[in-house]
Amino acid sequence: MRYADGGVLTAAGRVKREAVRFEAAEMFGQGVRPPGVARRLRVSRKSAYAWHAVWRDGDRSALVSEGPGGFPCQLNDARAARLQAELEAAPAAHGWREDQRWNLARVAELIHRLFGHRYTPRGVSHLLHRLGWSPQVPAHRVVGRNEQAVELWRIEPFRVR
Known part of the structure; x- marks a missing residue:
């Protein structure tokens, strides 16, 4: 797994990841395509495309962290x-x-x-x-x-x- 603690992000990690998504939203707003966002932010293309779909259907607020997963x-x-x-x-x-x-x-x-x-x-x-x-x-x-x-x-x- 990529993240510490068995695949679960800490609260600080979620905030950091959310900031990356917001930066991606800024780039999408400037017309940068998902592959370019993925390359500049050093994330997977899959993540960039998923964020782009959420951003396109909503806006920057749609990329807000949903909090920790699980029960x-x-x-x-x-x-x-x-x-x-x-x-x-x-x-x-x-x-x-x-x-x-x-x-x-x-x-x-x-x-x-x-x-x-x-x-x-x-x-x-x-x-x-x-x-x-x-x-x-x-x-x-x-x-x-x-x-x-x-x-x-x-x-x-x-x-x-």
Whole structure:
């Protein structure tokens, strides 16, 4: 993807891109054709032609940014804080006893149980990153691990027994 953050422009990036579209509108008003606009502004011809069509059907105001794409987050700050607390309580506190790991499907189910909102796995991933969670490969401990034997090995790893 061309833009930072997985293809999404930041607010500053949207303002900058809007300024480029306005500059293109000025050029269209002076009779510059879309290929010339694309070359001068260093944008794709496809973008220049699309902007030209919008400008021709409307005017400069038709090129105003529509804001960020996608759906707004369904959880406000208070609900996000509650979700954070529930995630820290571990999966067993919510009925998943067989495996003590969170995964995207479980978190999506938890969000639905708590708040009645449906999230896609990708949406859950974005939300978890916003809350400071990151994907990890879990470490497994052997159920029948002998801690005394492990400690002896750490003290004298090469001693033959």
